[in-house]
Amino acid sequence: MSDHHRPHQMDENPAGIDLPLEPLPGHSSRGRLERVLRRGEFAVTTELNPPDSADPEDVYNRARVFDGWVDAINAVDASGANCHMSSVGICALLTRMGYAPVMQIACRDKNRIAIQGDVLGGAAMGVANILCLTGDGVQAGDQPGAKPVFDLDSMSLLETIRIMRDNGKFLSGRKLTTPPKLFLGAAINPFAPPYDFRPIHLGKKIAAGAQFLQSQYCFDVPMLRSFMDKARDLGFTDQAFILVGVGPLASAKTAKWIRSNVPGIHIPDAVIKRLEGAQDQKKEGKRLCIDIINEVKEIPGISGIHVMAYRQEEYVAEIVDESGVLKGRRPWKREARGDDQMVAERLEHLLHDNVTETQVDLVKSAH
Numbered sequence: 001m002s003d004h005h006r007p008h009q010m011d012e013n014p015a016g017i018d019l020p021l022e023p024l025p026g027h028s029s030r031g032r033l034e035r036v037l038r039r040g041e042f043a044v045t046t047e048l049n050p051p052d053s054a055d056p057e058d059v060y061n062r063a064r065v066f067d068g069w070v071d072a073i074n075a076v077d078a079s080g081a082n083c084h085m086s087s088v089g090i091c092a093l094l095t096r097m098g099y100a101p102v103m104q105i106a107c108r109d110k111n112r113i114a115i116q117g118d119v120l121g122g123a124a125m126g127v128a129n130i131l132c133l134t135g136d137g138v139q140a141g142d143q144p145g146a147k148p149v150f151d152l153d154s155m156s157l158l159e160t161i162r163i164m165r166d167n168g169k170f171l172s173g174r175k176l177t178t179p180p181k182l183f184l185g186a187a188i189n190p191f192a193p194p195y196d197f198r199p200i201h202l203g204k205k206i207a208a209g210a211q212f213l214q215s216q217y218c219f220d221v222p223m224l225r226s227f228m229d230k231a232r233d234l235g236f237t238d239q240a241f242i243l244v245g246v247g248p249l250a251s252a253k254t255a256k257w258i259r260s261n262v263p264g265i266h267i268p269d270a271v272i273k274r275l276e277g278a279q280d281q282k283k284e285g286k287r288l289c290i291d292i293i294n295e296v297k298e299i300p301g302i303s304g305i306h307v308m309a310y311r312q313e314e315y316v317a318e319i320v321d322e323s324g325v326l327k328g329r330r331p332w333k334r335e336a337r338g339d340d341q342m343v344a345e346r347l348e349h350l351l352h353d354n355v356t357e358t359q360v361d362l363v364k365s366a367h
């Protein structure tokens with residue numbers, strides 16, 4: 001987005017200074033992701049595999065592996081319609097530590113009343129980015145009998161949050177005292193038919209309010225190129241930032257399973273053959289991901305990558321490093337703080353010693 005390019009400047013949030021900062025002129029959020037993208041730098045986002053656990057350390061441990069390598073961490077919202085720790089819960093934990101999350105909202109499980117409340121709650125916690133999704137259908141998950149809501153869809157969700165942010169109102173028209181400052185995103189899938197409709201669909205999401213788009217996994221670069229050619233011709237790459245989904249495949253067997261069981265993911269035969277022919281398939285999957293990134297980063301109109309390394313999160317740093325996409329830039333890294341030890345001890349005590357303390361006891365014992 002050439003009109004938004006800014007001279008290189010230090011990442012906001014130098015060590016020790018946490019969100020929120022005031023938005024820069026022309027920015028709609030206080031977030032690092034928007035700043036990096038509007039500076040014209042190649043952005044890197046990733047997603048956190050949500051734990052099936054009530055222990056906050058499970059989230060912190062999963063986030064730590066990305067330290068210094070990504071500009072934002074997506075907190076998924078029951079993807080595949082399988083229940084895990086909520087996106088709102090993960091965002092609460094991540095913002096507490098200074099991380100920049102992308103709060104994902106799927107319209108499958110909540111109506112407009114609950115969603116608008118979560119938008120305000122998220123923004124109040126320091127969430128600067130929201131990814132608006134219709135969401136996978138309940139039949140995709142392990143509780144197919146769950147009641148699907150779909151009061152809104154990705155488009156009407158984008159419009160809803162845009163109204164909240166820009167007009168300072170709920171959908172009902174009731175005024176907000178303080179509107180949320182948010183950078184709005186949506187998902188795109190250039191790799192699923194009908195291919196000709198995909199760039200149009202992108203345009204519809206931009207018209208509804210999407211400022212950034214994160215795509216489904218790319219394993220077919222020629223297909224992405226043809227999508228991007230159309231998106232550029234239609235002027236969409238000047239109107240929003242496109243981050244391409246990439247990820248390492250653990251083996252040919254996994255690739256085949258994903259291809260037959262996960263809707264919307266296209267894996268060409270050549271990819272499976274390359275993995276089958278490798279001595280170390282896991283290593284080859286990582287190499288393939290880096291090769292794809294190296295091709296993707298050269299396609300005009302692409303502003304970044306979204307690395308989805310499900311159950312291989314420890315490779316994200318290596319993939320980002322070896323692909324060289326950051327060109328020596330180091331995204332925000334959490335520095336240890338003086339009160340970390342005290343917080344860890346308090347949590348340990350509360351979670352494992354079966355204690356019931358009043359607020360007053362808590363404050364007293366913390367000092």
Ligand SMILES: Cc1cc2nc3c(=O)[nH]c(=O)nc-3n(C[C@H](O)[C@H](O)[C@H](O)COP(=O)(O)OP(=O)(O)OC[C@H]3O[C@@H](n4cnc5c(N)ncnc54)[C@H](O)[C@@H]3O)c2cc1C
Pocket residue numbers: 075076077078079080081104106108132133134135136137153154155186187188193194197198201214215216217245264306
């Ligand atoms: C980066 C990323 C993150 C994701 N995270 C989550 C998550 O946290 N939770 C979750 O549940 N799912 C998640 N998904 C999956 C996603 O919800 C599904 O892939 C979904 O089918 C497409 O994205 P959407 O939700 O934005 O749906 P939309 O793009 O809004 O599409 C919704 C519906 O519109 C119709 N439609 C879409 N395209 C066409 C077309 N070309 N022609 C006709 N009709 C069409 C279909 O009925 C479709 O189901 C994610 C996907 C991506 C790429």
